[in-house]
Amino acid sequence: MSDYDEATAFLGDWGPFQLTIFFLLSASTIPNGFNGMSVMFLAATPEHRCLVPDSANLSQAWRNVSIPLEERDGQRLQSRCWRYRLDILSNYSARGLIPGVHVNVSDIQKEKCRDGWHYARDLYHSTVVTQWDIVCDNDWKGPLTTSLFFAGVLTGSFISGQLSDSFGRKKILFATMAVQTGFSIIQVFSTSWEMFAILFLIVGMGQISNYVAAFILGSEILGKSARIIFSTLGICIFFAIGYMILPLFAYFIRDWRTLLMALTLPGLLCIPLWWFIPESPQWLISQGRIEEAEAIIRRAAKQNKVSAPAVIFKAAELDENKQRQSRRHTILDLLKTHNIRVITILTIMFWLIVSIGYFGVSLNTPNLHGDPFLNCFLLAVIEVPSYIIAWQLLGHVPRRYAMCGTMLLGGIVLLLIQLVPQSLNILSTILVMVGKFGITAAFSMAYVYTAELYPTVIRNMGVGIGSMSSRVGSVISPYFVYLGAYNRILPYILMGSLTVTMGLLVLFFPETFGRALPETMDQTQNIKCLCCKKKSPKKFQETLEELKNGSILITTKL
Structure with missing residues (x-):
């Protein structure tokens, strides 16, 4: 105002x-x-692993092998959800049979955790999960x-x-x-x-x-x-x-x-x-x-x-x-013209993907190797320089290049995590921090850039539809984290791929840096697509009239 x-x-x-x-x-x-x-x-x-109650009457040897091993992240670890049938183990224990000597343990039938679970208490005394x-x-x-x-x-x-x-x-x-x-x-x-x-x-x-x-x-x-x-x-x-x-x-x-x-x-x-x-x-x-x-x-x-x-x-x-x-405008105005329609589609995609990347990386902290408290603190600290850099980029760098650069930085780094050996945990954490830095910078610039793309008459609705897409992305992001419980690097591969793809698509947005904000629908800038620019119906009709009047010469090069 x-x-x-x-x-x-x-x-x-x-x-x-x-x-x-x-x-x-x-x-x-x-x-x-x-x-x-x-x-x-x-x-x-x-x-966690299945609880083996004291009432099972197992010898220490049979209790030690009561939980089967399974492959997780390239390691043989105790199963979280299965145990060997306790009635069979109890029978073998009572008969004095020795696991691995008289009985092949892997041939014993398995059962689910009927008596609850035993949870590790080294990090958390209790959580909602436990x-x-x-x-x-x-x-x-x-x-x-x-x-x-x-x-x-x-x-x-x-x-x-x-x-x-x-x-x-x-x-x-x-x-x-x-x-x-x-x-x-x-x-x-x-x-x-x-x-x-x-x-x-x-x-x-x-x-x-x-x-x-x-x-x-x-x-x-x-x-x-x-x-x-x-x-x-x-x-x-x-x-x-x-x-x-x-x-x-x-x-x-x-x-x-x-x-x-x-x-x-x-x-x-x-x-x-x-x-x-x-x-x-x-x-x-x-x-x-x-x-x-x-x-x-x-x-x-x-x-x-x-x-x-x-x-x-x-x-x-x-x-x-x-x-x-x-004069009132409705949400349908976001789809009224070709340019605004494409801008709206790209805006929805951008906000959705950058939100998945931001919240996915943040919430996936417990799946990182190392101390989860330290990792969370580091991922929080990295946001401060990210916001400062974003503020500087908004003042000195064209919007498309700033957004593209930060998205590519975040996405490529997340993709590189899969190449890091598990023994180099510190390097993995550093890459996640750099990825978080790039995605956070892009996220913080999204409000300003989105507001500049839309004309004044529908600007609030444009920012609103982007913000709503961000919320949808945040709802989806926990399921990326859920995949990390089964494969540590899968969330980073998915988030990195989406972020890199969106970083390239940002280049098709109009450039707004140093330009006056559009006031009306007609002042909206054209999309920088690889395809031919779509002619407006009015311009198409004018071209037809010129053809009829013979004012345009058509030549064909054989």
Whole structure:
């Protein structure tokens, strides 16, 4: 809203008021870093094997061979889901037979884990998986737990914008904080996996709604230069701070209920922010509450120690601005013309794939070799330079090349992991970090680039359809991680291939760097396809008329 920016220019860009809003709203996203990735530790799957009860009356020799061996990641390891039939082993043990001498153990019949499982306790004392035995035949519940959280994120992204438009940015920000914190506390006392999963879905709805409300509120309150830094660095880096603190909590707290409570309680610290963060003046103006909007701006001027004009917002100018924006567009406009239709398809593909790569790499941390707490911390730390590099690329490098370069960097590095010997665990971790660096940089630039591709009249819908595709990708990503439990490198091969492919397809997008934003549908740039440019129906008709009038000479070269 250019009139608003002009009317509030007297406040300056970086006074005490703007700094307060910048840091408080950014800090409010730290719990999002907790909740967004906490499932890695809450629902981690430790090493496990079938429980052999003491009542089986087996000699130590037969107890040692009661679990069959199976091939996993090139190694012979104890089976997670099968054991030899205990009644047969007990019979052999009672008869004094020796395994491997009198009996070929591999010929004995197998059975599933009828008495539960024995879980390794070296990393986790308890998780959601060990609490309700979400392994073997029930292991599908693991990725579904994560997918339900992201399904809540998808649902919340649909409703958060409408709610904040209807009830105000500030009210929805704090209401969704309450949902995220309150339902997480209830989740601590879950009595079944079903209860935990349903509550996790609701927490996901609050998590994204809180994040979006903070993003919108900051973008509308802050001035133009502060708004750019807030949108690209502020909330992103504070999210990464929450992400970095997560493995520290998880390292010292190995019980899932205690860990979840510890991650939830900091959300209560956001309650005092209600008295420091104002409502969005732009939203108040859109609701006709100009006096309230002026009161907020005058308090900001007093805080910045500048003088406010007698009349800040002129009603006539505001009415004129509303009339210019009165024409409504629908989601069908995203498919109206050939160029916009192709841009929309490519946008959906890009957001889907970059989201799968980002969340897939992040959630696959437990499947990496080495300490999962250290690996998670390193993957969180790498996001900070990634956001800073993305910010610099947006200011100096053409968009297509910046996006293509970061996607190819992330994808190629992930593909190289399969070539690293298992003995070089540190090299594998470094490659994953570099891959995460590239994908995160591309992800952080996606909002800006998508907004520049679409004309003003459908820009919000264009960004919205991209964001929705991102949520779908996050719902799918846990199943890539699920494959990692069976083959360590398969998730990286799939994510790397998709990321490289999308990195090349980005080159077909129009270039927006240094160009004015399109205002109307007709100003949308042409797609850089290898095929012939599609002529508009109007141009085609003009060509036919020229042919009829003989104004075009057609020559054929034999």
